[in-house]
Amino acid sequence: MARAVPVTARRGVRVGNPGRARPAAGLVQTALPLPPPRRRGPACSGGAAPDLNAYRLIVVCTSAGKDSLAMLAHVCRLIEEQDYRGRVVVLHNHLGVTGSGEPVEWPGVEAAAREHAAAYGLEFVTVTRNGGGLWHQVLVQRRRWMSNNARFCTSDQKTGPAMAWVTRAVAEVRAAERIPAGQPVPVLYCLGLRAQESPGRAAQPLLQVDRRQSSRNRTITRWLPIHGWSIAEVWAEIRRAGLRPHAGYSWGLARLSCALCVLASLEDLMLAAALRPALAADYRAAELELGQPFTERLSMGEILAGLDAARAEAAGDPAAADAALLLYGLVRDRLAATPQARGEGVTKSGKARTPWTAATLAARAGARTAEVLAAARRAVELAARADTSQVMAPPLDEAAETALVAAARR
Numbered sequence: 001m002a003r004a005v006p007v008t009a010r011r012g013v014r015v016g017n018p019g020r021a022r023p024a025a026g027l028v029q030t031a032l033p034l035p036p037p038r039r040r041g042p043a044c045s046g047g048a049a050p051d052l053n054a055y056r057l058i059v060v061c062t063s064a065g066k067d068s069l070a071m072l073a074h075v076c077r078l079i080e081e082q083d084y085r086g087r088v089v090v091l092h093n094h095l096g097v098t099g100s101g102e103p104v105e106w107p108g109v110e111a112a113a114r115e116h117a118a119a120y121g122l123e124f125v126t127v128t129r130n131g132g133g134l135w136h137q138v139l140v141q142r143r144r145w146m147s148n149n150a151r152f153c154t155s156d157q158k159t160g161p162a163m164a165w166v167t168r169a170v171a172e173v174r175a176a177e178r179i180p181a182g183q184p185v186p187v188l189y190c191l192g193l194r195a196q197e198s199p200g201r202a203a204q205p206l207l208q209v210d211r212r213q214s215s216r217n218r219t220i221t222r223w224l225p226i227h228g229w230s231i232a233e234v235w236a237e238i239r240r241a242g243l244r245p246h247a248g249y250s251w252g253l254a255r256l257s258c259a260l261c262v263l264a265s266l267e268d269l270m271l272a273a274a275l276r277p278a279l280a281a282d283y284r285a286a287e288l289e290l291g292q293p294f295t296e297r298l299s300m301g302e303i304l305a306g307l308d309a310a311r312a313e314a315a316g317d318p319a320a321a322d323a324a325l326l327l328y329g330l331v332r333d334r335l336a337a338t339p340q341a342r343g344e345g346v347t348k349s350g351k352a353r354t355p356w357t358a359a360t361l362a363a364r365a366g367a368r369t370a371e372v373l374a375a376a377r378r379a380v381e382l383a384a385r386a387d388t389s390q391v392m393a394p395p396l397d398e399a400a401e402t403a404l405v406a407a408a409r410r
Protein backbone atom coordinates (compact mmCIF):
# COMPACT_ATOMS: atom_id res chain seq x y z
CA MET A 1 0.00 0.00 0.00
CA ALA A 2 1.07 3.56 -0.53
CA ARG A 3 3.47 5.15 1.93
CA ALA A 4 2.32 8.70 1.24
CA VAL A 5 1.79 10.75 4.33
CA PRO A 6 -1.77 11.95 4.88
CA VAL A 7 -1.07 15.62 5.42
CA THR A 8 -4.22 15.82 7.49
CA ALA A 9 -2.98 13.38 10.06
CA ARG A 10 0.62 14.58 10.24
CA ARG A 11 -0.31 18.14 11.04
CA GLY A 12 -3.52 17.44 12.87
CA VAL A 13 -5.03 19.81 10.31
CA ARG A 14 -7.99 18.68 8.24
CA VAL A 15 -6.91 19.51 4.72
CA GLY A 16 -10.17 19.97 2.91
CA ASN A 17 -11.12 21.70 6.15
CA PRO A 18 -14.56 20.34 6.81
CA GLY A 19 -14.68 22.55 9.86
CA ARG A 20 -14.89 25.52 7.54
CA ALA A 21 -16.12 24.05 4.27
CA ARG A 22 -18.34 21.00 4.16
CA PRO A 23 -17.52 18.63 1.28
CA ALA A 24 -20.27 18.38 -1.32
CA ALA A 25 -22.48 15.31 -1.22
CA GLY A 26 -20.87 12.27 -2.80
CA LEU A 27 -17.31 13.43 -2.26
CA VAL A 28 -14.84 11.12 -0.63
CA GLN A 29 -12.61 12.18 2.23
CA THR A 30 -10.54 9.36 3.64
CA ALA A 31 -7.41 9.44 5.75
CA LEU A 32 -5.31 6.27 5.73
CA PRO A 33 -3.38 5.07 8.81
CA LEU A 34 -0.35 7.25 9.47
CA PRO A 35 2.80 5.75 7.89
CA PRO A 36 6.32 6.64 9.03
CA PRO A 37 7.39 10.20 8.11
CA ARG A 38 9.08 10.65 4.75
CA ARG A 39 12.35 12.41 4.38
CA ARG A 40 12.29 15.28 2.00
CA GLY A 41 13.95 14.53 -1.33
CA PRO A 42 16.28 16.72 -3.32
CA ALA A 43 14.91 20.02 -4.54
CA CYS A 44 13.17 19.84 -7.90
CA SER A 45 13.21 22.49 -10.58
CA GLY A 46 9.59 23.52 -10.19
CA GLY A 47 10.08 27.25 -9.54
CA ALA A 48 9.06 29.17 -6.45
CA ALA A 49 5.83 28.02 -4.82
CA PRO A 50 3.05 30.54 -4.22
CA ASP A 51 1.79 31.40 -0.75
CA LEU A 52 -0.89 28.72 -0.49
CA ASN A 53 -2.69 30.42 2.37
CA ALA A 54 -3.57 33.24 0.00
CA TYR A 55 -6.15 30.83 -1.50
CA ARG A 56 -9.30 29.47 0.11
CA LEU A 57 -9.64 26.51 -2.26
CA ILE A 58 -6.92 24.44 -3.91
CA VAL A 59 -7.99 22.17 -6.79
CA VAL A 60 -5.42 19.57 -7.83
CA CYS A 61 -6.45 18.19 -11.23
CA THR A 62 -5.44 14.60 -11.90
CA SER A 63 -5.60 12.20 -14.83
CA ALA A 64 -3.92 9.62 -12.53
CA GLY A 65 -0.89 9.77 -14.84
CA LYS A 66 2.70 10.19 -13.70
CA ASP A 67 2.75 13.99 -13.94
CA SER A 68 -0.50 14.33 -11.98
CA LEU A 69 0.81 11.95 -9.35
CA ALA A 70 4.15 13.73 -8.94
CA MET A 71 2.35 17.08 -8.81
CA LEU A 72 -0.01 15.82 -6.10
CA ALA A 73 2.89 14.58 -3.99
CA HIS A 74 4.72 17.90 -4.46
CA VAL A 75 1.67 20.05 -3.67
CA CYS A 76 0.90 17.97 -0.57
CA ARG A 77 4.43 18.54 0.69
CA LEU A 78 4.00 22.29 0.23
CA ILE A 79 0.60 22.15 1.96
CA GLU A 80 2.28 20.56 4.93
CA GLU A 81 5.29 22.91 4.90
CA GLN A 82 3.09 26.01 4.67
CA ASP A 83 0.54 24.65 7.15
CA TYR A 84 -2.24 25.36 4.67
CA ARG A 85 -5.66 25.70 6.33
CA GLY A 86 -8.09 25.97 3.42
CA ARG A 87 -9.96 23.35 1.42
CA VAL A 88 -8.08 21.00 -0.94
CA VAL A 89 -9.78 18.86 -3.56
CA VAL A 90 -8.32 16.32 -5.97
CA LEU A 91 -10.38 16.50 -9.15
CA HIS A 92 -10.57 13.85 -11.87
CA ASN A 93 -12.45 14.04 -15.18
CA HIS A 94 -14.29 11.02 -16.51
CA LEU A 95 -14.67 11.17 -20.30
CA GLY A 96 -17.18 8.35 -20.71
CA VAL A 97 -17.46 5.25 -22.89
CA THR A 98 -17.87 4.43 -26.57
CA GLY A 99 -21.10 3.14 -28.10
CA SER A 100 -20.05 -0.42 -27.28
CA GLY A 101 -19.32 0.52 -23.67
CA GLU A 102 -15.51 0.71 -23.90
CA PRO A 103 -14.06 3.41 -21.59
CA VAL A 104 -12.16 5.97 -23.66
CA GLU A 105 -9.62 6.30 -20.84
CA TRP A 106 -7.38 3.50 -19.60
CA PRO A 107 -9.17 1.14 -17.24
CA GLY A 108 -8.46 1.88 -13.60
CA VAL A 109 -7.51 5.56 -13.93
CA GLU A 110 -10.36 6.79 -11.73
CA ALA A 111 -9.62 4.20 -9.05
CA ALA A 112 -5.93 5.15 -9.24
CA ALA A 113 -6.71 8.86 -8.84
CA ARG A 114 -8.98 8.07 -5.91
CA GLU A 115 -6.28 5.95 -4.27
CA HIS A 116 -3.70 8.73 -4.68
CA ALA A 117 -6.02 11.30 -3.09
CA ALA A 118 -6.94 8.93 -0.27
CA ALA A 119 -3.27 8.33 0.49
CA TYR A 120 -3.06 12.00 1.50
CA GLY A 121 -6.45 12.03 3.18
CA LEU A 122 -7.79 14.46 0.60
CA GLU A 123 -11.29 15.07 -0.69
CA PHE A 124 -11.74 13.48 -4.12
CA VAL A 125 -14.25 14.29 -6.81
CA THR A 126 -14.88 12.90 -10.29
CA VAL A 127 -16.65 15.19 -12.74
CA THR A 128 -18.29 14.43 -16.09
CA ARG A 129 -19.74 16.64 -18.79
CA ASN A 130 -23.51 17.10 -18.46
CA GLY A 131 -24.01 17.29 -22.23
CA GLY A 132 -22.49 13.83 -22.87
CA GLY A 133 -19.08 12.16 -22.91
CA LEU A 134 -16.36 12.39 -25.52
CA TRP A 135 -17.83 9.73 -27.80
CA HIS A 136 -21.20 11.47 -27.94
CA GLN A 137 -19.49 14.76 -28.67
CA VAL A 138 -17.39 13.34 -31.51
CA LEU A 139 -20.10 11.29 -33.22
CA VAL A 140 -23.27 13.25 -32.51
CA GLN A 141 -22.53 16.84 -31.54
CA ARG A 142 -19.36 17.80 -33.44
CA ARG A 143 -19.29 15.15 -36.16
CA ARG A 144 -15.52 15.44 -36.21
CA TRP A 145 -12.42 14.34 -34.35
CA MET A 146 -10.70 16.56 -31.85
CA SER A 147 -7.28 17.81 -32.95
CA ASN A 148 -4.44 20.07 -31.93
CA ASN A 149 -6.44 23.02 -33.25
CA ALA A 150 -9.80 21.81 -31.91
CA ARG A 151 -9.16 20.58 -28.40
CA PHE A 152 -12.82 20.29 -27.40
CA CYS A 153 -11.84 17.07 -25.63
CA THR A 154 -9.98 19.26 -23.13
CA SER A 155 -12.06 22.43 -23.11
CA ASP A 156 -15.50 20.77 -23.08
CA GLN A 157 -14.76 17.46 -21.40
CA LYS A 158 -12.25 18.61 -18.80
CA THR A 159 -12.08 22.36 -18.15
CA GLY A 160 -15.83 23.03 -18.54
CA PRO A 161 -17.05 20.38 -16.07
CA ALA A 162 -14.20 21.18 -13.66
CA MET A 163 -15.12 24.86 -13.64
CA ALA A 164 -18.80 24.02 -13.13
CA TRP A 165 -17.76 22.04 -10.08
CA VAL A 166 -15.52 24.89 -8.88
CA THR A 167 -18.53 27.23 -9.07
CA ARG A 168 -20.41 25.02 -6.60
CA ALA A 169 -17.37 24.56 -4.36
CA VAL A 170 -16.76 28.33 -4.28
CA ALA A 171 -20.33 28.86 -3.05
CA GLU A 172 -19.72 26.30 -0.28
CA VAL A 173 -16.43 27.92 0.73
CA ARG A 174 -18.05 31.36 0.73
CA ALA A 175 -20.89 30.16 2.96
CA ALA A 176 -18.66 28.17 5.32
CA GLU A 177 -16.07 30.94 5.72
CA ARG A 178 -18.60 33.77 5.64
CA ILE A 179 -16.82 35.52 2.79
CA PRO A 180 -18.93 38.58 1.90
CA ALA A 181 -20.78 38.65 -1.42
CA GLY A 182 -18.86 40.67 -3.98
CA GLN A 183 -15.49 39.53 -2.63
CA PRO A 184 -14.05 36.95 -5.07
CA VAL A 185 -13.00 33.63 -3.47
CA PRO A 186 -9.36 32.98 -4.40
CA VAL A 187 -8.91 29.54 -5.99
CA LEU A 188 -5.60 27.88 -6.87
CA TYR A 189 -6.10 25.54 -9.83
CA CYS A 190 -3.17 23.12 -10.20
CA LEU A 191 -2.29 21.29 -13.43
CA GLY A 192 0.54 18.82 -13.98
CA LEU A 193 1.73 20.22 -17.33
CA ARG A 194 5.48 20.18 -17.99
CA ALA A 195 7.53 22.37 -20.30
CA GLN A 196 9.36 19.35 -21.73
CA GLU A 197 6.16 17.93 -23.20
CA SER A 198 5.78 20.44 -26.04
CA PRO A 199 6.77 23.96 -27.11
CA GLY A 200 3.18 25.05 -26.43
CA ARG A 201 3.38 23.85 -22.84
CA ALA A 202 6.86 25.32 -22.42
CA ALA A 203 5.44 28.74 -23.26
CA GLN A 204 2.76 28.56 -20.58
CA PRO A 205 3.27 30.70 -17.48
CA LEU A 206 4.00 28.97 -14.18
CA LEU A 207 1.42 30.99 -12.26
CA GLN A 208 -1.21 33.25 -13.77
CA VAL A 209 -4.68 34.52 -12.99
CA ASP A 210 -7.05 32.89 -15.46
CA ARG A 211 -9.18 35.91 -16.37
CA ARG A 212 -11.48 33.89 -18.61
CA GLN A 213 -12.48 31.57 -15.78
CA SER A 214 -12.50 34.26 -13.08
CA SER A 215 -15.58 36.28 -12.20
CA ARG A 216 -16.86 38.60 -9.51
CA ASN A 217 -17.39 35.46 -7.38
CA ARG A 218 -13.99 33.86 -7.79
CA THR A 219 -10.43 34.50 -8.87
CA ILE A 220 -8.93 31.43 -10.49
CA THR A 221 -5.14 31.31 -10.46
CA ARG A 222 -3.74 28.62 -12.71
CA TRP A 223 -0.55 27.07 -11.31
CA LEU A 224 1.76 24.55 -12.98
CA PRO A 225 3.68 23.22 -9.95
CA ILE A 226 5.96 20.84 -11.91
CA HIS A 227 6.29 22.92 -15.09
CA GLY A 228 10.10 22.83 -15.06
CA TRP A 229 10.53 19.22 -14.02
CA SER A 230 12.22 16.51 -16.06
CA ILE A 231 10.82 13.00 -16.40
CA ALA A 232 13.55 11.79 -14.03
CA GLU A 233 12.36 14.28 -11.39
CA VAL A 234 8.78 13.14 -11.88
CA TRP A 235 9.60 9.46 -11.29
CA ALA A 236 11.90 10.35 -8.38
CA GLU A 237 9.05 12.20 -6.68
CA ILE A 238 6.66 9.28 -7.23
CA ARG A 239 9.18 6.88 -5.75
CA ARG A 240 9.76 9.16 -2.75
CA ALA A 241 6.01 9.41 -2.17
CA GLY A 242 5.73 5.61 -2.16
CA LEU A 243 2.53 5.72 -4.17
CA ARG A 244 1.44 3.09 -6.67
CA PRO A 245 1.50 4.40 -10.27
CA HIS A 246 -0.92 3.05 -12.88
CA ALA A 247 0.50 -0.08 -14.50
CA GLY A 248 0.25 1.43 -17.99
CA TYR A 249 3.82 2.73 -17.73
CA SER A 250 5.15 -0.76 -17.05
CA TRP A 251 3.35 -1.96 -20.21
CA GLY A 252 5.43 0.55 -22.20
CA LEU A 253 3.15 3.58 -22.44
CA ALA A 254 4.68 7.04 -22.19
CA ARG A 255 1.40 8.78 -21.30
CA LEU A 256 -1.88 7.89 -19.65
CA SER A 257 -5.39 9.49 -19.83
CA CYS A 258 -7.37 8.78 -23.03
CA ALA A 259 -6.13 5.45 -24.35
CA LEU A 260 -6.27 6.67 -27.96
CA CYS A 261 -5.28 10.31 -27.61
CA VAL A 262 -5.13 12.39 -30.78
CA LEU A 263 -1.92 13.97 -29.50
CA ALA A 264 -0.18 10.73 -28.53
CA SER A 265 2.94 9.48 -30.27
CA LEU A 266 2.80 6.83 -32.99
CA GLU A 267 4.35 4.36 -30.53
CA ASP A 268 1.78 5.00 -27.79
CA LEU A 269 -1.13 4.80 -30.21
CA MET A 270 0.12 1.55 -31.65
CA LEU A 271 0.59 -0.01 -28.23
CA ALA A 272 -2.79 1.27 -27.03
CA ALA A 273 -4.55 -0.28 -30.05
CA ALA A 274 -2.69 -3.55 -29.46
CA LEU A 275 -3.74 -3.61 -25.80
CA ARG A 276 -7.31 -2.38 -26.38
CA PRO A 277 -8.50 -3.99 -29.66
CA ALA A 278 -12.21 -3.47 -28.89
CA LEU A 279 -11.66 0.26 -28.31
CA ALA A 280 -9.52 0.53 -31.46
CA ALA A 281 -12.29 -1.21 -33.45
CA ASP A 282 -14.80 1.37 -32.16
CA TYR A 283 -12.48 4.20 -33.25
CA ARG A 284 -12.07 2.62 -36.70
CA ALA A 285 -15.84 2.29 -37.11
CA ALA A 286 -16.24 5.95 -36.08
CA GLU A 287 -13.52 6.95 -38.53
CA LEU A 288 -15.42 5.26 -41.37
CA GLU A 289 -18.72 6.78 -40.25
CA LEU A 290 -17.25 10.29 -40.11
CA GLY A 291 -15.20 9.84 -43.27
CA GLN A 292 -12.22 11.44 -41.50
CA PRO A 293 -8.95 9.92 -40.32
CA PHE A 294 -8.61 9.83 -36.53
CA THR A 295 -5.67 12.26 -36.82
CA GLU A 296 -4.21 14.11 -39.79
CA ARG A 297 -0.96 12.20 -39.51
CA LEU A 298 -2.35 8.72 -38.84
CA SER A 299 -5.66 6.89 -39.26
CA MET A 300 -6.98 4.12 -37.06
CA GLY A 301 -7.19 2.04 -40.23
CA GLU A 302 -3.42 2.40 -40.63
CA ILE A 303 -2.82 1.50 -37.00
CA LEU A 304 -4.91 -1.67 -37.27
CA ALA A 305 -3.40 -2.63 -40.64
CA GLY A 306 0.08 -2.10 -39.19
CA LEU A 307 -0.72 -4.37 -36.25
CA ASP A 308 -2.16 -7.04 -38.57
CA ALA A 309 1.00 -6.95 -40.65
CA ALA A 310 3.30 -7.09 -37.60
CA ARG A 311 1.36 -9.98 -36.04
CA ALA A 312 1.43 -11.91 -39.31
CA GLU A 313 5.19 -11.32 -39.60
CA ALA A 314 5.74 -12.49 -36.02
CA ALA A 315 3.77 -15.65 -36.74
CA GLY A 316 5.68 -16.31 -39.97
CA ASP A 317 2.40 -16.03 -41.87
CA PRO A 318 2.90 -15.38 -45.62
CA ALA A 319 -0.15 -13.07 -45.45
CA ALA A 320 2.20 -10.49 -43.84
CA ALA A 321 3.21 -9.15 -47.27
CA ASP A 322 -0.41 -8.54 -48.29
CA ALA A 323 -1.13 -6.91 -44.93
CA ALA A 324 1.86 -4.55 -45.42
CA LEU A 325 0.60 -3.71 -48.91
CA LEU A 326 -2.83 -2.89 -47.50
CA LEU A 327 -1.14 -0.60 -44.95
CA TYR A 328 0.82 1.12 -47.73
CA GLY A 329 -2.41 1.75 -49.66
CA LEU A 330 -4.11 3.31 -46.64
CA VAL A 331 -1.11 5.55 -45.94
CA ARG A 332 -0.87 6.62 -49.59
CA ASP A 333 -4.59 7.39 -49.84
CA ARG A 334 -4.55 9.51 -46.66
CA LEU A 335 -1.44 11.40 -47.78
CA ALA A 336 -2.90 11.97 -51.26
CA ALA A 337 -5.90 13.74 -49.73
CA THR A 338 -3.80 16.24 -47.72
CA PRO A 339 -3.59 19.90 -48.85
CA GLN A 340 0.19 19.48 -49.14
CA ALA A 341 -0.11 16.61 -51.64
CA ARG A 342 -2.88 18.36 -53.57
CA GLY A 343 -0.92 21.60 -53.76
CA GLU A 344 -3.54 23.61 -51.89
CA GLY A 345 -2.79 26.68 -49.80
CA VAL A 346 0.64 28.08 -49.00
CA THR A 347 3.77 26.83 -47.29
CA LYS A 348 4.93 28.13 -43.88
CA SER A 349 7.08 30.67 -45.70
CA GLY A 350 4.07 31.95 -47.65
CA LYS A 351 4.83 30.37 -51.06
CA ALA A 352 2.03 28.74 -53.06
CA ARG A 353 2.19 24.95 -52.80
CA THR A 354 2.66 22.74 -55.84
CA PRO A 355 1.04 19.29 -56.01
CA TRP A 356 3.25 16.29 -55.26
CA THR A 357 4.29 14.16 -58.17
CA ALA A 358 3.34 10.46 -58.16
CA ALA A 359 6.95 9.60 -57.30
CA THR A 360 6.95 11.99 -54.31
CA LEU A 361 3.68 10.55 -53.05
CA ALA A 362 4.98 6.98 -53.42
CA ALA A 363 8.25 7.81 -51.64
CA ARG A 364 6.54 9.56 -48.74
CA ALA A 365 3.96 6.80 -48.41
CA GLY A 366 6.73 4.19 -48.41
CA ALA A 367 8.70 5.99 -45.71
CA ARG A 368 5.65 6.46 -43.53
CA THR A 369 4.61 2.82 -44.01
CA ALA A 370 8.03 1.74 -42.76
CA GLU A 371 7.66 3.96 -39.65
CA VAL A 372 4.19 2.63 -38.91
CA LEU A 373 5.35 -0.97 -39.36
CA ALA A 374 8.34 -0.49 -37.04
CA ALA A 375 6.07 0.94 -34.33
CA ALA A 376 3.60 -1.92 -34.87
CA ARG A 377 6.32 -4.56 -34.47
CA ARG A 378 7.44 -2.98 -31.19
CA ALA A 379 3.82 -2.69 -29.97
CA VAL A 380 3.12 -6.36 -30.72
CA GLU A 381 6.22 -7.33 -28.70
CA LEU A 382 5.33 -5.07 -25.76
CA ALA A 383 1.68 -6.13 -25.73
CA ALA A 384 2.70 -9.80 -25.60
CA ARG A 385 4.75 -9.06 -22.46
CA ALA A 386 2.28 -6.72 -20.72
CA ASP A 387 0.48 -8.06 -17.66
CA THR A 388 -2.82 -6.24 -18.00
CA SER A 389 -4.48 -8.25 -15.23
CA GLN A 390 -3.26 -5.57 -12.79
CA VAL A 391 -3.97 -1.90 -13.43
CA MET A 392 -1.80 -0.66 -10.56
CA ALA A 393 1.95 -1.18 -10.39
CA PRO A 394 3.66 -1.68 -7.02
CA PRO A 395 5.35 1.35 -5.42
CA LEU A 396 8.64 1.98 -7.22
CA ASP A 397 11.98 0.69 -6.04
CA GLU A 398 15.26 2.02 -7.40
CA ALA A 399 15.39 -0.48 -10.27
CA ALA A 400 11.83 0.30 -11.37
CA GLU A 401 12.50 4.04 -11.25
CA THR A 402 15.67 3.65 -13.32
CA ALA A 403 13.86 1.48 -15.87
CA LEU A 404 11.01 3.98 -16.27
CA VAL A 405 13.41 6.90 -16.73
CA ALA A 406 15.42 4.91 -19.29
CA ALA A 407 12.23 3.89 -21.15
CA ALA A 408 11.17 7.52 -21.38
CA ARG A 409 14.51 8.45 -22.96
CA ARG A 410 14.30 5.79 -25.69
Ligand code: SF4
Nearest residue numbers: 153154257258261262
Ligand atom coordinates in the same frame (compact mmCIF):
# COMPACT_ATOMS: atom_id res chain seq x y z
S1 SF4 B 1 -5.87 12.73 -23.47
FE1 SF4 B 1 -5.81 13.49 -25.58
S2 SF4 B 1 -7.80 13.01 -26.47
FE2 SF4 B 1 -7.98 12.83 -24.23
S3 SF4 B 1 -8.67 14.84 -23.54
FE3 SF4 B 1 -6.45 14.90 -23.43
S4 SF4 B 1 -5.78 15.72 -25.41
FE4 SF4 B 1 -7.92 15.10 -25.64
